[in-house]
Amino acid sequence: MRIENELKLGFKDVMIRPKRSTLKSRSQVSLERTFTFRNSQKIWTGVPIIAANMDTVGTFEMAEALAKDQIITAIHKHYTLSEWSDFLKNQEDSIYDYIALSTGISKADEEKIQQIVHAHPKINFLCIDVANGYSEYFVGFVKKMRQIFPDKTIIAGNVVTGEMVEELILAGADIIKVGIGPGSVCTTRIKTGVGYPQLSAIVECADAAHGLGGHIISDGGCKVPGDVAKAFGGGADFVMLGGMFAGHDESGGEIVEENGRKYRLFYGMSSQTAMEKHSGGVAEYRASEGKTVRVVYKGAVAETVKDILGGVRSTCTYVGASQLRELSKRTTFIRVAEQENQVFGS
Ligand code: 5GP
Helix, strand or coil: CCCCCCCCCCHHHEEECCCCCCCCCHHHCECCEEEECCCCCCEEEECCEEECCCCCCCCHHHHHHHHCCCCEEEECCCCCHHHHHHHHCCCCHHHHHCEEEEECCCHHHHHHHHHHHHHCCCCCEEEEECCCCCCHHHHHHHHHHHHHCCCCEEEEEEECCHHHHHHHHHCCCCEEEECCCCCCCECHHHHHCCCCCHHHHHHHHHHHHHHCCCEEEEECCCCCHHHHHHHHHCCCCEEEECHHHCCCCCCCCCEEEECCEEEEEEECCCCHHHHHHCCCCCCCCCCCCECEEEEECCCCHHHHHHHHHHHHHHHHHHHCCCEHHHHHHHCCEEECCHHHHHCCCC
């Protein structure tokens, strides 16, 4: 047994210190980024936010809405080939910049993505997603996918430490998904005691990835636009959101009404609800169960997008970053007592 004594931090443990700035208004801030991915060598331009590959969030309807703002949707893995074909036949080519095809690592998953990519070769992003990205089998699967799809941009995760980020990048992944346990409907930390405070995971994993020319996604734990800004400030290239995109017209999840108020169900991909819905599918998506919650119905996702992008733009003006690219260089975090952040509900 060993104890690491260095304190690790989550979003709620910090705030971003304001700095002198020459920017007059947040409208001067660009959130667009351009990346060249290390292994696929593909160049991508867009707003580096990703809707999570959960069946209540990563829907085709969500992708259509978010693509208008150049935001990516990681489409959940439960759509069939014919549903993919129906969706793609009505889309312009630009949609391929803003969708990712998600998959697990079972034989059935592998056959399915091969079929979908074969039928729709313009799909670029593949998101290989497991609860525990530390298994050798997973690394082997990433290597195999890199061989089969040499020019696709491969997202792989989830992990939370630098050495595993490096291993996955060297195995052929372009973008590493970082986060174990921070998700709003995740119970991993409760059920297993395993996890890593998300902000420290971002800082350490970004450093490891950037050293090799790779990229990272901060996945999970953002509850408010300020958390998204903190994730970018910590060095995340992309930020993946589940709960913040749940409960909209474009989200999945049953609609329920109580006392005249409308709600939508939002659940973890290994929750009982998801298991029942996709029963007969692969065993467990996440190491431990996720939970099911009701979120207040929020209408069209476009309003939420405005709120998030407005918040991040504003963060940029507070620290004098005219482009999102500069945000992490200009970020100084100050550690705060947790109660300080509770005013924001974070
Ligand atoms: P959120 O933005 O809601 O805080 O977090 C979304 C992330 O939670 C997802 O992208 C995924 O990594 C994670 N997640 C989704 N479903 C489950 C689940 O059932 N269990 C666990 N442990 N994590 C989940």
